[in-house]
Structure formats: structure tokens, C-alpha cells
Amino acid sequence: MKFFVDTADVAAIRELNDLGMVDGVTTNPSLILKSGRDILEVTREICDIVEGPVSAEVVASDAEGMIREGKHLVTIAPNITVKVPLTWDGLKACKALSSDGHKVNVTLCFSPAQAILAAKAGATFVSPFIGRVDDINLDGMELIAQIREIYDNYDFETEILAASIRSVNHITEAARIGADVITAPPAVIKGMVKHVLTDRGLEQFEADWAKTGQKIV
Numbered sequence: 001m002k003f004f005v006d007t008a009d010v011a012a013i014r015e016l017n018d019l020g021m022v023d024g025v026t027t028n029p030s031l032i033l034k035s036g037r038d039i040l041e042v043t044r045e046i047c048d049i050v051e052g053p054v055s056a057e058v059v060a061s062d063a064e065g066m067i068r069e070g071k072h073l074v075t076i077a078p079n080i081t082v083k084v085p086l087t088w089d090g091l092k093a094c095k096a097l098s099s100d101g102h103k104v105n106v107t108l109c110f111s112p113a114q115a116i117l118a119a120k121a122g123a124t125f126v127s128p129f130i131g132r133v134d135d136i137n138l139d140g141m142e143l144i145a146q147i148r149e150i151y152d153n154y155d156f157e158t159e160i161l162a163a164s165i166r167s168v169n170h171i172t173e174a175a176r177i178g179a180d181v182i183t184a185p186p187a188v189i190k191g192m193v194k195h196v197l198t199d200r201g202l203e204q205f206e207a208d209w210a211k212t213g214q215k216i217v
């Protein structure tokens, strides 16, 4: 499973990247807003840090505008993936950009039917949003499972990029189902290390070690 970080926070990306935890980065207009940075400048900085794909999202709503913006975004760095929304125009832009050899991430996917269209349009990645499906009392993980089943039925090469990840359990479950990639906020990725028994065990070892009066170095 590949780990993408869902943020435009350069310091957080750098920290995880130094640990070898970053296979790519995803950004979106909301994350750019949160960063308070200029999209082109911050995306360039992220691409300098991370070797893998860095998704940068178009904001036009028509295919022509998306293609124009996508062609500009790919000039930032060779590892840019153009992110387009799962609309009819987004699919047209996906087809055009992927036919030109660019990587495309089709985002805002909320149904298996939409995911089929993304694969047919040549998407490199499709991004089903787990958390936002859960938000409306449907099952985000079931969406991942259905897309996995369909893509496997037909050997579609589009990678399932599980997005809108809000918890460690989301990551574990997406991994069990076989999502190719997860993209999660840095805090959720760092939260994966936590376990109460690890903390309790360490406390015990420290207390016992202190009683030995020994030192390793």
C-alpha cells in the first residue's frame, strides 16, 4: 500500500518524508487555503521534497479550462498529477490530459459507477471519499470494496486512492480491502503508532530498568 499525505503543510510533509513514509502528496483548493500559500509556489516546494506523485487540483469547471490549467500545473515539476473533479467535463479533461501522457487523479468520487467512468477515461488514480460518505450515514468503506471488486473484474489499471480518511481504522480497513493508495492528513498517519499497550509496556520496562541500576552506554 502506498502512503500519500493529504496536506499542503510543507513542514509536515518534510517530517514524514524523512521517515520514508511519503509515497506521494495530495492537495486540493481547501488545503491550499489552509496553507495560506500561493498554489504554484507551495506545490513547487512540495515537488522538490517528494519524489512520488503530487496531486494539484484544477479549479475551472469546463473541460477546456481544466485542460488549460492542467497543462500549466504540469510545468511545475515532472511529478505533478493533475487532479480533476468527477464531472462530465472532468472526465473529458482526464481523457485529454492522460492521452497526452500526464498522470490524472479523478477526485470527488462517491459511487462505483463514477469510478468506472474514471477508469474508462484513463485516470491514473480515482479518489473515493470515505469520510464524506460516512458523513451522510452511508458506508464509505463499502464504496472502496465495491470499486476494488469492479476494477479487479476487468483488470482496470486505475489505482484506488482512498481519500477523506479521518481515522486510523479507515487506513487499516482500506488496506484490508486492497486500496492501492491511502491519502491521509499527517495527524492520522502519525496516530497509527499509538497503542495503549505499547505505552503501558514501555512504562513497565522503564520502571524495571531503573531498578537494575544498569546503563547500556
Ligand code: G3P
Residues within 6 Å of the ligand: 006, 026, 028, 129, 131, 132, 163, 164, 165, 166, 183
Ligand atoms: O483527499 C480528499 C480530502 O482532503 C477530503 O477530506 O476530510 O475534507 O473530507 P475531508
